Amino acid sequence: ETGVTQTPRHLVMGMTNKKSLKCEQHLGHNAMYWYKQSAKKPLELMFVYNFKEQTENNSVPSRFSPECPNSSHLFLHLHTLQPEDSALYLCASSQVDRGVHGYTFGSGTRLTVV
Amino acid sequence: GQQLNQSPQSMFIQEGEDVSMNCTSSSIFNTWLWYKQDPGEGPVLLIALYKAGELTSNGRLTAQFGITRKDSFLNISASIPSDVGIYFCAGLQRGVSGGSNYKLTFGKGTLLTVNP
Numbered sequence: 001e002t003g004v005t006q007t008p009r010h011l012v013m014g015m016t017n018k019k020s021l022k023c024e025q026h027l028g029h030n031a032m033y034w035y036k037q038s039a040k041k042p043l044e045l046m047f048v049y050n051f052k053e054q055t056e057n058n059s060v061p062s063r064f065s066p067e068c069p070n071s072s073h074l075f076l077h078l079h080t081l082q083p084e085d086s087a088l089y090l091c092a093s094s095q096v097d098r099g100v101h102g103y104t105f106g107s108g109t110r111l112t113v114v
Numbered sequence: 115g116q117q118l119n120q121s122p123q124s125m126f127i128q129e130g131e132d133v134s135m136n137c138t139s140s141s142i143f144n145t146w147l148w149y150k151q152d153p154g155e156g157p158v159l160l161i162a163l164y165k166a167g168e169l170t171s172n173g174r175l176t177a178q179f180g181i182t183r184k185d186s187f188l189n190i191s192a193s194i195p196s197d198v199g200i201y202f203c204a205g206l207q208r209g210v211s212g213g214s215n216y217k218l219t220f221g222k223g224t225l226l227t228v229n230p
Contacts, residue, residue, distance in 0.1 A: 004156075108156050
């Protein structure tokens with residue numbers, strides 16, 4: 001596998017469920033990100049991990065809980081979500097210590113909360 | 115936080131026409147990036163601009179980093195049906211904590227429709 005892989009591609013969950021989104025990058029990058037993409041809104045940065053350490057949490061509700069066990073894997077744990085949390089969740093990675101380069105995005109997880 | 119004003123929001127053009135879209139900001143960015151997103155997929159990087167005034171081409175795509183570092187445009191020449199998608203500009207700047215912490219801010223996107 002190459003690039004940034006996200007699973008699952010689609011997820012439907014009830015408001016009382018607990019689920020996790022997974023992201024894996026095979027690019028040797030040292031930074032990983034979670035973005036939320038809702039209709040008619042700009043991409044919203046949720047979390048940033050540099051060298052496995054969380055460096056940014058953009059006022060994200062605690063029902064979203066990120067985990068970065070190593071520089072290649074990133075998870076987003078979900079619990080007691082609301083219908084307005086339905087969106088496309090995108091993972092991205094980049095290499096930040098060898099100059100500035102664009103992010104590489106995964107294909108996203110389309111989340112529907114019912 | 116920083117905002118990028120991307121325009122137009124949407125465009126409907128005929129195949130073969132040229133397209134132009136732009137982004138402006140009240141903030142200075144170190145790098146400007148242009149992405150394209152196909153339906154059901156994540157954004158894919160098209161062009162990266164690293165220096166003020168830089169003009170870069172990638173096939174039928176041309177982008178420029180504004181002299182003031184607060185704007186950028188993307189041109190697509192001789193459009194084809196597969197150019198359909200959402201185009202995003204993004205500005206990259208060092209985060210508040212500095213070091214290796216960079217922040218990417220996205221515009222709202224331009225939805226391009228190409229009629230064959």
